[in-house]
Amino acid sequence: MSTDTATPARTSPPPRETRRPSRLRRSWDKHWYAWVMVAPVVLVLGVLIFYPLGRGILLSFTNLTEANQLAEICSKSITGTEVCKPNPNAWEVVGVDNYVNILTGKVGEFWQQFGVTLLWTVTCVVFHYGLGLGLAVLLNRPMRGRGIYRVLLILPWAVPAFVSAFAWRFMFNEQFGLINSLFESVGLDRVEWFADWKTALLTAIIANIWLGVPFMMVTLLGGMQTIPGEQYEAAEIDGATPWQRFVNITLPGLRSVSMTVLLLGFIWTFNMFPIIFLVTGGEPAGQTEILVTGAFRSAFEGIRNYSLSSTYGVLILSILLVFSVFYRRALRKQGEVW
Amino acid sequence: MRRTARGIAVLASAAIALAVTACGNDATEAPTKTDPAALAAELTWWDTSDPANEGPAFKELITEFNKTYPNVKINYQSVPFGEAQNKFKTAAAAKSGAPDILRAEVAWVPEFASLGYLYNLDGSELLADESDYFATPMSANKFDGKTYGVPQVTDSLALMYNKKIFADAGITEAPKTWADVKTAAAAIKAKTKKDGLFINAGGYFLLPFIYGEGGDLVDTAAKKITVNSAANVAGIAVAADLVKSGAAVKPPANDSYGTMMTLFKEQKVAMIINGPWEVNNLRNAPTFGGIDNLGVAAVPAGSAKAGAPVGGHNYVLYSGMAQDKAAAAIAFVKFMSSATSQAFLADKLGVLPTRKSAYDIDKVKNNAIIAAFQPVVSSAVARPWIPEGGQFFGPLDTMATEVLVQGKDPKTSLDGVANKYKTEVVTAYSAG
Numbered sequence: 001m002s003t004d005t006a007t008p009a010r011t012s013p014p015p016r017e018t019r020r021p022s023r024l025r026r027s028w029d030k031h032w033y034a035w036v037m038v039a040p041v042v043l044v045l046g047v048l049i050f051y052p053l054g055r056g057i058l059l060s061f062t063n064l065t066e067a068n069q070l071a072e073i074c075s076k077s078i079t080g081t082e083v084c085k086p087n088p089n090a091w092e093v094v095g096v097d098n099y100v101n102i103l104t105g106k107v108g109e110f111w112q113q114f115g116v117t118l119l120w121t122v123t124c125v126v127f128h129y130g131l132g133l134g135l136a137v138l139l140n141r142p143m144r145g146r147g148i149y150r151v152l153l154i155l156p157w158a159v160p161a162f163v164s165a166f167a168w169r170f171m172f173n174e175q176f177g178l179i180n181s182l183f184e185s186v187g188l189d190r191v192e193w194f195a196d197w198k199t200a201l202l203t204a205i206i207a208n209i210w211l212g213v214p215f216m217m218v219t220l221l222g223g224m225q226t227i228p229g230e231q232y233e234a235a236e237i238d239g240a241t242p243w244q245r246f247v248n249i250t251l252p253g254l255r256s257v258s259m260t261v262l263l264l265g266f267i268w269t270f271n272m273f274p275i276i277f278l279v280t281g282g283e284p285a286g287q288t289e290i291l292v293t294g295a296f297r298s299a300f301e302g303i304r305n306y307s308l309s310s311t312y313g314v315l316i317l318s319i320l321l322v323f324s325v326f327y328r329r330a331l332r333k334q335g336e337v338w
Numbered sequence: 339m340r341r342t343a344r345g346i347a348v349l350a351s352a353a354i355a356l357a358v359t360a361c362g363n364d365a366t367e368a369p370t371k372t373d374p375a376a377l378a379a380e381l382t383w384w385d386t387s388d389p390a391n392e393g394p395a396f397k398e399l400i401t402e403f404n405k406t407y408p409n410v411k412i413n414y415q416s417v418p419f420g421e422a423q424n425k426f427k428t429a430a431a432a433k434s435g436a437p438d439i440l441r442a443e444v445a446w447v448p449e450f451a452s453l454g455y456l457y458n459l460d461g462s463e464l465l466a467d468e469s470d471y472f473a474t475p476m477s478a479n480k481f482d483g484k485t486y487g488v489p490q491v492t493d494s495l496a497l498m499y500n501k502k503i504f505a506d507a508g509i510t511e512a513p514k515t516w517a518d519v520k521t522a523a524a525a526i527k528a529k530t531k532k533d534g535l536f537i538n539a540g541g542y543f544l545l546p547f548i549y550g551e552g553g554d555l556v557d558t559a560a561k562k563i564t565v566n567s568a569a570n571v572a573g574i575a576v577a578a579d580l581v582k583s584g585a586a587v588k589p590p591a592n593d594s595y596g597t598m599m600t601l602f603k604e605q606k607v608a609m610i611i612n613g614p615w616e617v618n619n620l621r622n623a624p625t626f627g628g629i630d631n632l633g634v635a636a637v638p639a640g641s642a643k644a645g646a647p648v649g650g651h652n653y654v655l656y657s658g659m660a661q662d663k664a665a666a667a668i669a670f671v672k673f674m675s676s677a678t679s680q681a682f683l684a685d686k687l688g689v690l691p692t693r694k695s696a697y698d699i700d701k702v703k704n705n706a707i708i709a710a711f712q713p714v715v716s717s718a719v720a721r722p723w724i725p726e727g728g729q730f731f732g733p734l735d736t737m738a739t740e741v742l743v744q745g746k747d748p749k750t751s752l753d754g755v756a757n758k759y760k761t762e763v764v765t766a767y768s769a770g
Contacts, residue, residue: 066427066453067725073454075484076657078664079461106761174590175597194592195743284591285739298762300424301732303449303725 059310060098064091066304091307098311107308108298109286110315117270117290120201120208124269127209129262132216133254137246139217140224157214165278168207172279194280197287204279204288208272216261223257224250263327267320291316378409379666382437384426386651389416391618395686396674403673410666419443423728430455430656438659438667441490441651444478445721445728450654451481452725457655458484463668470677474648474720475692481723487652488675489692491683493613494718495546495646496711499633500626503608506530512635516550516576519609519638523585526608533607535586537577539594539742541734543611545647547573549719550640555730556759558722561767563759565734566752573640574748578741591743602626611637613649614711617688634710636717648718650692684708690715726763733758 021029028035068091074084101107135153139146156164171178172193180190194200227249235245251258273292276282282289282297289297291312299309385396393416400412415437417425423446429436430453442450450456459465465485468476475492479485497512497519504510507526513519523534537543548554553569556562564570580586587607590597599616601607603623621629637646653671655664673679680691681699688707691697702708721727733755740746740754760769 066431069431070454073452074657075451075454075482076457077461077484078457078459078464078655078668080661101761108762169592173593173597176600192588192590192743194590200591281592283739284743285736297732301729303453303729304427 056310056313059307060314061093061095062091062307063094063097064307066306069306094307098307099315102308102311102315108294108312109289110291110294112287113289113291113294114319116197116201116288120205120272120276120290121266121269123205124208124212124272125262125265127205128212128216128265128269129258131209131213132220135213135217136220136224137250139221153217154214156211161211161274162278164211165207165275168203168210169279172203194283197284200280200283200288204276207279208269208275211275212265212269216265219257219261220254223254227253259331263324266323266327270320271316291319374407374669375409377407377666377669379663380411380413381439381663381667381670382413382415383439383670384415384417384422384437384441386417386419386422386441386443388419391622392687392689395683399674399679399682402679403670406673407666407669410670412670426450426656427453427455430658433658436656436658438656438663439671440654440656442487442654444475444648444650444652445723447479447487447652447654448481448723449725449728451484451486455657456486457657457659457664458486459488459655460484464488464671464675470693470695472692472694472716474715474718475650475652477720478648478650478723479652479654481725487654488671490651490653490675491680491689492648492650492692492715492718493615493690494648494711494714495543495611495613495637496714497609497635497637498602498612498616498620499609499635500602500605500607501631501633502627503530503532503605504633507608512633513609513638514635514644516547516580516638516640520580520583520585522609523580527584530608532605533587533601535580535609536598536601536607537580537586537589537611537742538598539589539591539735539738541731541738542647542649544574544577544734544738545719546611546637546645547577547640549573549645549647550576550638550642552640552642554719554722555734556722556764556767558724561764563756563764563767563769565759566749566756569642571749571752574737574741574752576640578745578748581742582745589742591739614688614690614707617707621688629707632707634707634714636714645717645719646714647721648715650690724764729763730759733763 068087068089070087071090072084072086074082076082098107102110105111139150139153143149170176172180174180174190174192174194177193179193183190191199193203231249231253232245235249240248270290271292272290273296276288276290276293277296280288282293286294286297295309295312295316299305299312385393387393387396397414400414403412404410422440423443426436426440426442426446427450430450436455447456451458465488468485471489472492475489476485479487479489499512503526504512504522507522507529509522509525513522519535526532526534548570551569551573553564553567553573555565557564577586581588587601598607598610598612599619602610602612603620603626605625605627617629617632620626620632626632636644638644653675655667655671659667675693677691677693677696677699680693680696681701683689684691684696685701685705688705690708690711691702696702697708697712722730737751737755740751741748756769760767
């Protein structure tokens with residue numbers, strides 16, 4: 001980009017009669033102010049996103065950890081002497097070892113976590129979208145106390161996520177939790193929620209659904225209100241049933257909004273760290289760990305393993321990139337411009 | 339340029355240190371000779387103790403310290419125990435924001451020392467009376483032949499029991515072996531309808547079962563992973579049997595520790611395996627029936643011996659601290675770890691002193707709980723003090739959940755732990 005900006009400024013323009021200015025040159029003459037205006041943004045993005053991203057990718061090909069990052073380790077004495085000796089196992093480039101180790105399961109539990117992540121993401125997004133859509137339809141009609149309902153339904157969003165996570169975790173507590181007390185009071189057995197990965201994951205999914213539905217509801221409600229009322233009136237006159245109106249007007253009208261929020265929802269839930277981390281804590285025995293929490297644990301417990309965490313990060317990013325590309329392609333096939 | 343600056347700094351600090359040690363030597367003979375008021379510095383101390391239970395006592399000690407050293411300002415910062423390790427490492431690696439003094443858990447010291455984040459204290463006044471410290475807690479401060487800290491408190495696991503429930507069940511003596519525990523639990527269940535034992539589903543809390551059979555996690559001398567040895571499998575099987583037979587409550591996988599403490603405080607379970615750090619908590623629990631209701635005994639023995647892991651905290655000095663503050667930092671740590679200060683903390687909080695001489699002070703001598711814990715601590719087993727020491731517990735925690743909560747076979751689960759140690763923790767060691 002820097003060459004783009006620099007070259008035209010230095011070279012003197014060729015005479016107009018002999019040759020037309022290059023496309024680049026014309027573009028610069030016409031849009032130089034745009035380049036100048038985006039320059040700070042590009043700079044900030046570069047520093048904040050591209051530099052760490054590139055560095056992360058590079059790190060994933062090394063065996064850099066906190067213990068081997070220094071070329072020499074100095075032991076300072078309080079009496080004033082300092083002994084430095086070269087780090088016996090200083091970091092080195094190890095090629096794709098990290099990827100091989102993770103993908104073959106030698107280090108960490110990548111495939112198990114990947115499976116849990118997919119299950120977790122798909123379940124959460126399906127319920128987020130389904131419930132969000134249902135509630136949005138309900139609230140899109142004139143009714144008494146609509147404002148109050150809206151406020152109540154948006155409430156989970158207003159509570160900080162970690163507070164909700166702790167509340168849910170406590171409700172599912174096996175000995176003292178509200179849910180087991182309820183079960184007992186109606187004559188059911190206590191459930192050992194966190195003794196089995198399926199029920200443990202269920203607790204986290206329930207907590208996350210509760211947290212995520214308001215966002216879907218608000219977005220879809222917004223989308224619904226952009227659908228012209230005339231379409232509904234016309235359909236009503238034509239004798240369409242409410243279901244037909246929903247399928248043939250509401251859903252198509254929501255399409256662009258839906259596609260965006262579904263993609264966002266998928267990516268957010270895929271990387272939803274706090275809920276798993278705080279509600280199940282990976283219990284039992286790490287079986288409800290998703291990729292991001294698993295990566296955190298293998299990388300940041302004990303002596304930090306920067307290279308391993310980078311590898312995990314690159315893998316997660318790649319999965320999401322592949323998903324997004326396929327998703328967009330699928331949309332384009334359906335004639336969606338996005 | 340930078341090299342010269344460092345050279346000058348080293349020279350200067352050596353001079354200061356010489357002066358300091360000289361003062362120290364004089365001070366033991368004639369304390370009036372050094373003027374504490376001449377010592378001026380501002381030090382930051384990260385205290386990782388519980389801010390509600392324990393923090394106030396440490397603050398009182400600081401006030402006391404400032405009576406002698408009015409010009410040493412201590413910035414007391416309470417840092418949650420769970421965050422301190424990472425927070426310190428981040429700050430130390432970035433060379434900004436790390437405290438001058440840190441209360442570090444025993445397993446952190448070799449790790450921090452191996453990364454070059456700590457001053458070694460060899461030749462300083464702090465180690466002048468090293469022999470007064472118990473050898474096992476002191477051993478946690480040694481790494482690669484150097485000493486990086488002084489023990490603040492020590493602890494270990496013991497069998498804590500509810501005296502009233504024991505009396506109701508007609509048990510007159512604390513159980514000495516795991517078999518005794520099983521018998522006692524049966525009696526408690528039969529006579530009081532309460533549960534006998536709660537074993538926290540965490541790796542640290544299963545160490546007594548491993549040590550009880552004479553096992554250990556790794557053999558650091560032979561560089562060998564021994565976590566899945568036959569002795570360890572036998573030990574873990576004992577724990578699994580206690581849960582399976584109903585002698586111990588089946589722990590939940592999530593928040594096992596909190597559940598244990600709540601049940602014990604509400605007198606719903608008679609025995610737990612826990613350490614002195616909970617004594618103050620139990621003293622203040624309204625449902626527990628006062629500290630006199632608390633019985634403390636050594637952890638029950640397996641077939642080989644009764645052994646519990648040593649825990650505790652040390653005072654360490656961050657290597658990025660300016661050398662000219664060394665004298666003040668040494669004075670502060672020396673004051674905080676003196677026998678008198680340790681006795682004060684023991685009396686206030688029920689934590690265990692690390693100096694032998696502290697146990698001769700009346701406040702400590704007459705404290706029944708501390709007296710009960712002392713044999714536990716003096717027989718505590720040192721953990722492998724290697725930089726990776728803290729990482730042993732992740733896989734062990736997984737194992738504890740698998741065995742105690744999910745009923746998985748101990749051998750299979752311990753093999754999994756050994757495999758994790760080999761691939762992720764101590765890769766240079768040979769498999770057992």
